[in-house]
Amino acid sequence: MLKVENLEVAYGGIQALRGITFEVPQGKIVTLIGANGAGKSTTLRSMVGLVKAKSGRISFNGADITNQPTHKTIAAGIATVPEGRRVFANMTVLENLKIGAYLRADTAEIKKDEEWVYELFPRLKERSWQPAGTLSGGEQQMLAVGRALMSRPKMVMMDEPSLGLAPLIVQDIFAMIRKINEMGVTILLVEQNANMALKTADYGYVLETGKITLEGSGQELAMDEDIRAAYLGKRAAKKGLVH
Amino acid sequence: MIRLNSKTKLILTVAALGLTMLWFYHLEQNPRANGYLIKILERSAIYAVVAVAMNLMNGFTGLFSLGQAGFMAIGAYTVGILTIPVEARPNVYYISGVAPWLEKIEIHYLAALFLGGLIAAVFAALIGVLILKLRSDYLAIATLGFAEIIRSVIASPQMDTITNGSYGLKKILRFETIYTPFILSAVCIFMMVLILRSSYGRAFLAIREDEVAAEAMGINLFTHKELSFVISSFFTGVAGGLLAMFMGSIDSGTFRVTLTYDILLIVVLGGMGSVSGSVIAAFLVTGGREYLRFFDEPLKIAGVQISLFRPGFRMVIFSALLMIVVLFYRKGIMGDTEFSWDGIANFIYRFLPTGKARRGNGGRDE
Numbered sequence: 001m002l003k004v005e006n007l008e009v010a011y012g013g014i015q016a017l018r019g020i021t022f023e024v025p026q027g028k029i030v031t032l033i034g035a036n037g038a039g040k041s042t043t044l045r046s047m048v049g050l051v052k053a054k055s056g057r058i059s060f061n062g063a064d065i066t067n068q069p070t071h072k073t074i075a076a077g078i079a080t081v082p083e084g085r086r087v088f089a090n091m092t093v094l095e096n097l098k099i100g101a102y103l104r105a106d107t108a109e110i111k112k113d114e115e116w117v118y119e120l121f122p123r124l125k126e127r128s129w130q131p132a133g134t135l136s137g138g139e140q141q142m143l144a145v146g147r148a149l150m151s152r153p154k155m156v157m158m159d160e161p162s163l164g165l166a167p168l169i170v171q172d173i174f175a176m177i178r179k180i181n182e183m184g185v186t187i188l189l190v191e192q193n194a195n196m197a198l199k200t201a202d203y204g205y206v207l208e209t210g211k212i213t214l215e216g217s218g219q220e221l222a223m224d225e226d227i228r229a230a231y232l233g234k235r236a237a238k239k240g241l242v243h
Numbered sequence: 244m245i246r247l248n249s250k251t252k253l254i255l256t257v258a259a260l261g262l263t264m265l266w267f268y269h270l271e272q273n274p275r276a277n278g279y280l281i282k283i284l285e286r287s288a289i290y291a292v293v294a295v296a297m298n299l300m301n302g303f304t305g306l307f308s309l310g311q312a313g314f315m316a317i318g319a320y321t322v323g324i325l326t327i328p329v330e331a332r333p334n335v336y337y338i339s340g341v342a343p344w345l346e347k348i349e350i351h352y353l354a355a356l357f358l359g360g361l362i363a364a365v366f367a368a369l370i371g372v373l374i375l376k377l378r379s380d381y382l383a384i385a386t387l388g389f390a391e392i393i394r395s396v397i398a399s400p401q402m403d404t405i406t407n408g409s410y411g412l413k414k415i416l417r418f419e420t421i422y423t424p425f426i427l428s429a430v431c432i433f434m435m436v437l438i439l440r441s442s443y444g445r446a447f448l449a450i451r452e453d454e455v456a457a458e459a460m461g462i463n464l465f466t467h468k469e470l471s472f473v474i475s476s477f478f479t480g481v482a483g484g485l486l487a488m489f490m491g492s493i494d495s496g497t498f499r500v501t502l503t504y505d506i507l508l509i510v511v512l513g514g515m516g517s518v519s520g521s522v523i524a525a526f527l528v529t530g531g532r533e534y535l536r537f538f539d540e541p542l543k544i545a546g547v548q549i550s551l552f553r554p555g556f557r558m559v560i561f562s563a564l565l566m567i568v569v570l571f572y573r574k575g576i577m578g579d580t581e582f583s584w585d586g587i588a589n590f591i592y593r594f595l596p597t598g599k600a601r602r603g604n605g606g607r608d609e
Contacts, residue, residue: 050455050459071458086456088456089452102446
């Protein structure tokens with residue numbers, strides 16, 4: 001569905017991505033894991049044209065979307081859940097959802113999708129008229145996901161959905177990601193929480209200082225000694241506590 | 244919280260409109276005696292349009308523009324040039340004469356107002372391409388500069404046969420009754436409210452809240468900023484035309500930066516992001532400015548002349564007021580909420596003794 005070949009991105013003179021190649025097949029959950037500054041967020045931003053690629057090619061369903069204006073890419077069926085949620089704090093929950101459907105014109109269907117998102121996240125329905133800034137962190141994350149779903153995307157890209165959330169809520173968020181995937185939405189997940197991400201994903205890539213150093217199925221990567229040492233905690237790796 | 248039912252609200256709205264109409268009718272019965280009040284009301288209504296237009300750009304879209312005086316000048320001069328009666332033109336352009344192609348063109352004032360707005364909008368579209376990439380203060384400086392350029396061009400001797408240069412225009416078609424400016428202002432504000440309530444309005448808000456997130460939702464930042472700027476400038480131009488008709492004679496000095504600051508005061512005082520706040524503040528500020536004139540007159544207390552009270556002192560009071568609002572009451576009268584009868588009811592309720600007693604109950608009866 002999404003294919004990235006030799007993508008290079010530079011901020012001024014600083015090379016953020018040094019030619020990465022990866023693929024997200026239809027209907028799957030693919031994760032990109034890596035430490036701070038590895039280039040995960042840059043990768044996501046360049047997918048939707050928020051940062052410009054220096055070279056390389058990004059294609060979505062066969063069409064070249066490299067450096068395409070953001071609104072065109074969103075209209076083509078990619079939605080984003082930005083890092084740190086970034087809900088519109090002074091707008092109500094409902095208004096936030098409506099902004100998610102901004103590029104659609106089918107009013108009746110939008111109404112249906114509002115109901116669908118409310119069904120998925122009943123908590124949001126209760127808070128429909130509340131300003132989004134008054135929601136808890138977990139609720140805001142649900143809203144950010146709901147908002148992305150409102151564009152009826154073929155694929156959703158999520159940037160660190162677990163960031164700053166309590167462990168129990170993180171579990172909820174990942175359960176929800178699986179649920180959305182089961183409804184047929186392809187997911188590209190960027191995470192620092194490698195443990196949860198690899199458990200959830202079908203396939204994973206490890207990004208280190210702008211290069212992909214390892215790839216494999218979620219399980220394979222979770223078992224890999226180097227990964228365990230680097231991302232899942234050394235002690236846990238030694239004792240074989242991580243599965 | 245009190246919630247009035249929709250029937251009560253409708254009755255209140257109709258009653259308020261009816262009373263206003265009755266009041267206007269009463270004023271119109273004796274326009275000479277009520278002239279001062281009529282003037283203040285008309286000016287307030289026109290300033291309300293500019294303030295709402297400025298709010299649409301500054302408060303709702305979050306783009307800080309200070310070009311209002313320039314766009315008003317464009318609208319005012321368009322209306323002025325096109326509505327001065329043909330037979331009066333030699334008298335108006337008595338120094339350099341009127342340009343031959345302009346000599347015989349005179350159009351209906353509604354068409355002239357629309358055209359004034361349109362020309363302002365075209366200017367906005369053109370300079371918007373260049374300056375809307377700038378952020379906050381830089382955008383304010385660029386628009387401020389644009390307004391000064393417009394003013395200088397209008398006043399330049401090269402424009403003598405069109406704008407009458409620094410001599411200004413007079414004998415512009417004036418309003419005959421108080422109804423005309425009020426109805427036109429109401430129509431303008433109503434149209435802006437419709438725009439703000441549409442999905443475009445929601446996109447403007449999203450841009451104000453978080454540009455990056457708005458872009459990630461598929462909102463084309465440039466197109467929407469440009470749209471906001473063009474719409475705002477259109478109505479600012481129309482309001483400039485209304486001001487020209489209100490004043491009857493204008494010159495480039497009318498459209499100095501201070502005019503923009505007057506409007507900015509209204510917008511900040513009313514609340515950034517509140518249409519009704521801008522309207523209320525337009526009447527308060529314009530009225531206040533007139534009725535505070537006693538500050539400008541010499542005052543003697545027990546035979547001692549208070550030296551503070553002299554011409555211009557009320558402007559000091561106004562500036563101090565603006566500082567106080569910005570320091571202690573940053574949200575203005577309405578914040579970013581809108582006028583509602585529920586709001587009024589709750590406001591009154593708070594001052595009723597029973598209301599206080601109930602609140603003391605920990606709000607349990609909610």
